[in-house]
Amino acid sequence: MNRSLMVGVLLLLGWFTVAGQGQAQSLDELHKLALKEGGTLNFYATLAQINAEIILPIFEKRFPGIKVNHVDATSDKLVARAVSEARGGKTLGDVFQVPLENIIQLQEQGLILDVALPESSAYPDGLKGAFWTASDLQYFVAAWNTGLVKKEEEPKSFDDFLHARWKGRLIAEPRDLEMLLAFAKYRFKSDEKAIDYWRKIAAHNVEFHKGHSQLAELLVAGQAAACLTCYSHHYPLRMKKGAPVNMMLSEGVASINGTAVFKNAPHPNTALLFARWVASETGQKVMAQGGRNPAHPKVDPIDKTKTDKTYFITVADLKEFPKYEKIWKEIFKLR
Amino acid sequence: MSTIAIPKTAKERSGFDPALLVPVVGAGVLIYLAVLPLFMLFLGSFQAEVAPREFVYTLKNYQNAYASEHTYSTFVNSLIFATGSSLLTFFLGTMLAWLTERTNTPLSTLFVPIAVVPLILPGVLESIAWIFLLSPKFGYVNVWLMNIFGLSSPPFNVFSLPGMIWVHSVGQVPLAFLMMTAAFKSMDPSLEESAMMSGANTWQTFKRVTLRLLAPTAGSVLLILFVRTLESFETPALIGIPARIYVYTSEIFLAFNEYPPDYGRGGALAVGLLILSAIGVWLYTRATKEGKKFQTVTGKAFRPRQFDLGPWKWVGFAFLMVYFLFVVLLPFLVLFWASFLPFFAKPSWDALSKLSLDNYRYLGTFRPFWQAMQNSILLATLTATVAMVLTSLVAWIVYKSKLRGAWVLDFLAFVPITIPGIVMGMSLILLYVAFPIPIYGTIWVLLIAYVTRFIPYGMRASSGSILQIHSELEEAAAASGASWWETFKRVTLPLLRPGFVAGWIYICIVSFREFSTSVLLATGESRVLSILLFTMFEQGQVTIVAAIGILMIVTLLAVVGIFYKLTGRVGIQT
Numbered sequence: 001m002n003r004s005l006m007v008g009v010l011l012l013l014g015w016f017t018v019a020g021q022g023q024a025q026s027l028d029e030l031h032k033l034a035l036k037e038g039g040t041l042n043f044y045a046t047l048a049q050i051n052a053e054i055i056l057p058i059f060e061k062r063f064p065g066i067k068v069n070h071v072d073a074t075s076d077k078l079v080a081r082a083v084s085e086a087r088g089g090k091t092l093g094d095v096f097q098v099p100l101e102n103i104i105q106l107q108e109q110g111l112i113l114d115v116a117l118p119e120s121s122a123y124p125d126g127l128k129g130a131f132w133t134a135s136d137l138q139y140f141v142a143a144w145n146t147g148l149v150k151k152e153e154e155p156k157s158f159d160d161f162l163h164a165r166w167k168g169r170l171i172a173e174p175r176d177l178e179m180l181l182a183f184a185k186y187r188f189k190s191d192e193k194a195i196d197y198w199r200k201i202a203a204h205n206v207e208f209h210k211g212h213s214q215l216a217e218l219l220v221a222g223q224a225a226a227c228l229t230c231y232s233h234h235y236p237l238r239m240k241k242g243a244p245v246n247m248m249l250s251e252g253v254a255s256i257n258g259t260a261v262f263k264n265a266p267h268p269n270t271a272l273l274f275a276r277w278v279a280s281e282t283g284q285k286v287m288a289q290g291g292r293n294p295a296h297p298k299v300d301p302i303d304k305t306k307t308d309k310t311y312f313i314t315v316a317d318l319k320e321f322p323k324y325e326k327i328w329k330e331i332f333k334l335r
Numbered sequence: 336m337s338t339i340a341i342p343k344t345a346k347e348r349s350g351f352d353p354a355l356l357v358p359v360v361g362a363g364v365l366i367y368l369a370v371l372p373l374f375m376l377f378l379g380s381f382q383a384e385v386a387p388r389e390f391v392y393t394l395k396n397y398q399n400a401y402a403s404e405h406t407y408s409t410f411v412n413s414l415i416f417a418t419g420s421s422l423l424t425f426f427l428g429t430m431l432a433w434l435t436e437r438t439n440t441p442l443s444t445l446f447v448p449i450a451v452v453p454l455i456l457p458g459v460l461e462s463i464a465w466i467f468l469l470s471p472k473f474g475y476v477n478v479w480l481m482n483i484f485g486l487s488s489p490p491f492n493v494f495s496l497p498g499m500i501w502v503h504s505v506g507q508v509p510l511a512f513l514m515m516t517a518a519f520k521s522m523d524p525s526l527e528e529s530a531m532m533s534g535a536n537t538w539q540t541f542k543r544v545t546l547r548l549l550a551p552t553a554g555s556v557l558l559i560l561f562v563r564t565l566e567s568f569e570t571p572a573l574i575g576i577p578a579r580i581y582v583y584t585s586e587i588f589l590a591f592n593e594y595p596p597d598y599g600r601g602g603a604l605a606v607g608l609l610i611l612s613a614i615g616v617w618l619y620t621r622a623t624k625e626g627k628k629f630q631t632v633t634g635k636a637f638r639p640r641q642f643d644l645g646p647w648k649w650v651g652f653a654f655l656m657v658y659f660l661f662v663v664l665l666p667f668l669v670l671f672w673a674s675f676l677p678f679f680a681k682p683s684w685d686a687l688s689k690l691s692l693d694n695y696r697y698l699g700t701f702r703p704f705w706q707a708m709q710n711s712i713l714l715a716t717l718t719a720t721v722a723m724v725l726t727s728l729v730a731w732i733v734y735k736s737k738l739r740g741a742w743v744l745d746f747l748a749f750v751p752i753t754i755p756g757i758v759m760g761m762s763l764i765l766l767y768v769a770f771p772i773p774i775y776g777t778i779w780v781l782l783i784a785y786v787t788r789f790i791p792y793g794m795r796a797s798s799g800s801i802l803q804i805h806s807e808l809e810e811a812a813a814a815s816g817a818s819w820w821e822t823f824k825r826v827t828l829p830l831l832r833p834g835f836v837a838g839w840i841y842i843c844i845v846s847f848r849e850f851s852t853s854v855l856l857a858t859g860e861s862r863v864l865s866i867l868l869f870t871m872f873e874q875g876q877v878t879i880v881a882a883i884g885i886l887m888i889v890t891l892l893a894v895v896g897i898f899y900k901l902t903g904r905v906g907i908q909t
Contacts, residue, residue, distance in 0.1 A: 071859040
């Protein structure tokens with residue numbers, strides 16, 4: 001009896017040790033396993049080239065022998081690509097780093113691995129899930145061209161944009177229904193008031209352009225006086241170069257970019273290595289260095305890009321995207 | 336009955352002629368390259384995904400593609416885009432060709448090489464340059480015109496159908512120019528002279544004789560321009576999609592690139608576009624055959640006479656100058672200027688003080704740029720080599736081998752001309768994603784795509800020179816005991832060299848510029864320059880894009896420089 005108990009205890013201990021090792025496996029141990037997979041990481045990510053160009057070489061330097069193949073495109077194109085590949089019976093991507101709603105799309109297609117990274121324990125509940133961890137946050141803010149907006153006209157809050165002087169002077173991104181959703185749920189706490197606000201904005205004849213980076217560039221060039229749905233992290237670099245732009249950080253909407261690992265990834269350990277590294281405090285500092293807003297609670301962005309009052313889009317909100325997308329498109333008569 | 340036994344040759348004994356292997360292999364390669372992807376596309380257009388990765392066969396895709404609320408507007412947009420663009424291109428190209436070839440317009444010969452220069456400007460860059468110039472709020476041309484004339488609103492908006500037509504047309508003008516120049520050059524002047532002698536004035540002669548002689552060529556040039564516009568994707572992607580003006584190619588692209596991707600609908604649209612362009616190409620080949628009946632080209636030695644435009648020659652000169660300054664030079668200048676800016680800015684003293692070499696310095700250490708450059712150069716040279724070797728062989732079989740059924744090869748080598756780039760990209764994804772050899776996502780799949788697309792160009796160059804080689808030379812080699820391969824290598828190939836070089840360089844240029852196929856196939860490590868331009872433009876790095884563009888043009892100019900050196904002429908076969 002005693003002996004069998006001993007064996008049981010030993011087995012349990014052994015199991016704990018093995019399991020413990022699996023969890024607390026160091027990044028360097030993972031690196032060794034990754035090298036055996038050939039040393040390539042297929043990184044499907046929306047990360048802009050100018051950010052990737054700083055972030056990825058640091059990863060490659062930290063883990064010699066690993067080369068990142070960055071497949072970059074807009075998020076919908078990346079989702080479409082992964083779905084096409086799956087259609088042909090292939091998984092070619094290792095890591096998927098895109099806005100959370102796009103990760104969920106691929107998860108619904110059965111292409112994302114359920115994995116809890118040890119590093120994600122440092123993140124609050126809203127910034128991690130069963131198959132993803134936040135990689136960075138993006139803040140939707142209002143920004144303006146300082147050559148076209150007088151000092152006294154500069155907006156202090158989103159309410160200021162209701163003024164008639166903004167008619168025909170605004171640009172926005174056609175897919176940013178997050179603005180409507182966040183205003184409805186967190187700013188006004190009323191669908192009606194939020195819809196009313198955006199209808200009044202729509203009456204200003206907002207001009208729509210796809211892609212937030214392009215919006216920023218258009219604003220710099222003077223295509224419009226102000227942008228209603230721009231990303232705050234696009235501005236510090238441009239402002240440092242002397243571009244005639246500024247942004248409003250008093251209030252804004254935040255949404256999550258996440259990192260996930262492909263199910264049946266061709267380089268599973270390499271994928272895990274990158275996902276864990278980018279979620280770690282070190283990796284998050286590198287993300288900040290590359291010009292992004294880190295999601296890790298202990299890491300701050302390098303430039304001031306966080307808004308004072310922030311309306312966070314939560315994971316639960318994502319389910320309501322279709323509802324608000326429909327209203328958003330109706331308000332602005334978008335296809 | 337008795338028979339006399341005749342000793343059989345080795346060939347007869349085995350019933351197998353090794354020389355037959357070449358055409359069979361050739362046909363096999365062509366079928367593999369040109370027909371198989373189309374078969375996959377056709378198959379895919381009847382498949383619908385009922386659950387993730389579960390397919391059924393259905394006609395619904397065609398219903399979705401051709402009976403939706405967008406069908407009509409896409410059709411109308413495509414039609415307006417292709418008609419408007421082919422007419423404008425034809426008008427500009429013909430004017431340039433006529434003024435430089437057939438009139439006494441001052442300095443007109445200087446304009447001949449200039450008119451061809453835009454050919455090296457990749458379509459993506461052409462579109463970007465015109466966005467810089469004609470954007471409603473910040474486009475330089477608009478800003479200048481508004482300042483000079485005190486206008487309250489911008490006179491031009493590139494983000495419109497007329498804008499798309501303009502941008503696409505100016506990129507295509509060199510093609511129309513070259514084709515029309517060839518037509519003007521080969522025109523028998525005696526007909527015009529007879530008209531003049533019968534008392535017709537310049538205008539009457541032009542209208543009643545010149546124009547009528549040109550009509551068949553004009554018809555076929557218009558047709559080919561129409562088809563090329565329908566197939567093009569650069570302008571629809573960079574100007575059409577942001578302006579929400581969709582044509583067939585952009586609808587196909589979006590069907591593939593929006594979530595959830597709709598292959599069935601994309602495939603059905605692609606099949607439609609393929610049929611349209613096949614009809615266009617078929618009409619074109621018929622028209623060019625008909626054209627021969629009009630005997631505009633004769634064996635006589637002649638030099639077409641020049642029209643004396645009188646004082647109007649200065650109008651002609653002004654037209655050429657305006658064209659040169661505003662259509663050829665301005666896009667280059669705006670890219671050059673933007674490449675030194677830290678961010679896109681209106682022309683001003685302030686902007687002038689911000690000019691620097693920063694973008695070029697940045698590119699010096701920007702890894703994706705060097706990788707894309709390497710891929711583009713490798714692909715351009717490999718594509719040109721493979722396509723020219725392949726088409727030299729095929730052209731030899733078609734024109735020299737006297738094999739029955741050799742025309743099948745000629746036909747197969749012509750098929751790719753009907754396949755729009757975006758359709759080719761889509762077909763190859765369907766084919767290679769599931770392919771046992773893992774070339775999907777690598778530059779090898781791009782190589783296959785490029786070779787397939789440019790085989791028809793290679794055939795033009797190869798067959799032209801093959802036809803000029805007299806069979807006696809090859810027969811002499813064969814009689815001296817040379818094997819088929821030796822004859823081909825030591826006699827035929829060296830004689831083919833001039834055509835080979837011309838074709839090689841042309842294919843090199845078009846591969847280097849290629850966009851509409853690469854946009855679906857090139858990613859990550861296989862990214863080529865045109866795609867890097869497109870993604871970085873989408874990511875808002877417009878001034879870095881301008882710098883990449885300038886470096887791309889410089890690289891292409893180097894290729895064209897070699898072209899000049901090796902062949903001593905500008906001559907593009909279409």
